[in-house]
Amino acid sequence: MTNNALLVVDVQNDFCPGGALGVSGGTEIIPVINTYIEKFSSRHWPVIATRDWHPVKTKHFKEYGGMWPVHCVRETPGAEFHPMLHLPLTTILVYKGMDPEKDSYSAFHAEDKNGTSLEKILRSLKTSQIWIAGLATDYCVKFSALDARNLGFHVKILIDAVRGVNVQPWDSEHAVQEIVKKGAEIIRSENADEIFEQP
Numbered sequence: 001m002t003n004n005a006l007l008v009v010d011v012q013n014d015f016c017p018g019g020a021l022g023v024s025g026g027t028e029i030i031p032v033i034n035t036y037i038e039k040f041s042s043r044h045w046p047v048i049a050t051r052d053w054h055p056v057k058t059k060h061f062k063e064y065g066g067m068w069p070v071h072c073v074r075e076t077p078g079a080e081f082h083p084m085l086h087l088p089l090t091t092i093l094v095y096k097g098m099d100p101e102k103d104s105y106s107a108f109h110a111e112d113k114n115g116t117s118l119e120k121i122l123r124s125l126k127t128s129q130i131w132i133a134g135l136a137t138d139y140c141v142k143f144s145a146l147d148a149r150n151l152g153f154h155v156k157i158l159i160d161a162v163r164g165v166n167v168q169p170w171d172s173e174h175a176v177q178e179i180v181k182k183g184a185e186i187i188r189s190e191n192a193d194e195i196f197e198q199p
């Protein structure tokens with residue numbers, strides 16, 4: 001039997017247009033993500049949401065040697081989930097990027113408020129397949145998907161529910177190719193329903 005979990009990656013104000021590191025089209029995907037959230041919660045399947053949750057000073061930021069402008073500093077409005085995102089109360093929240101020495105792009109570097117890692121959470125839920133949506137395709141989505149495959153999970157990338165930063169114009173496409181090469185499947189929301197009907 002397949003046990004599914006939905007992983008919603010970093011749908012936070014700073015990654016949406018107008019934010020400190022706004023991803024073009026970032027808000028367009030939120031209604032699509034919401035439909036997946038509804039499908040999962042109506043089946044009592046787990047919904048997990050990650051938040052980039054940085055300290056003020058981290059090597060991840062440009063001014064301390066990294067490549068990014070200051071974004072998603074913990075407890076700031078930029079780190080809040082985008083208001084259009086409808087997360088149910090049962091959502092499992094995990095946080096990443098707290099270590100000032102590391103970039104921590106992957107959701108598998110995330111942990112909940114009690115310090116339980118995402119992998120441990122998924123194992124205890126007996127999850128075998130992870131559906132991934134969110135931001136950004138070429139960083140946190142990519143590294144989360146690759147780690148998930150390396151850890152033996154089946155992965156579905158919800159292609160119309162992800163968007164990339166595209167520091168270089170083809171970064172997102174290359175990221176998707178890399179993920180698919182690792183054995184992930186690409187799902188479009190219009191085809192998702194038939195998959196949900198499968199036993």
Ligand SMILES: [Zn+2]
Pocket residue numbers: 052054060071072097
């Ligand atoms: Zn970050």
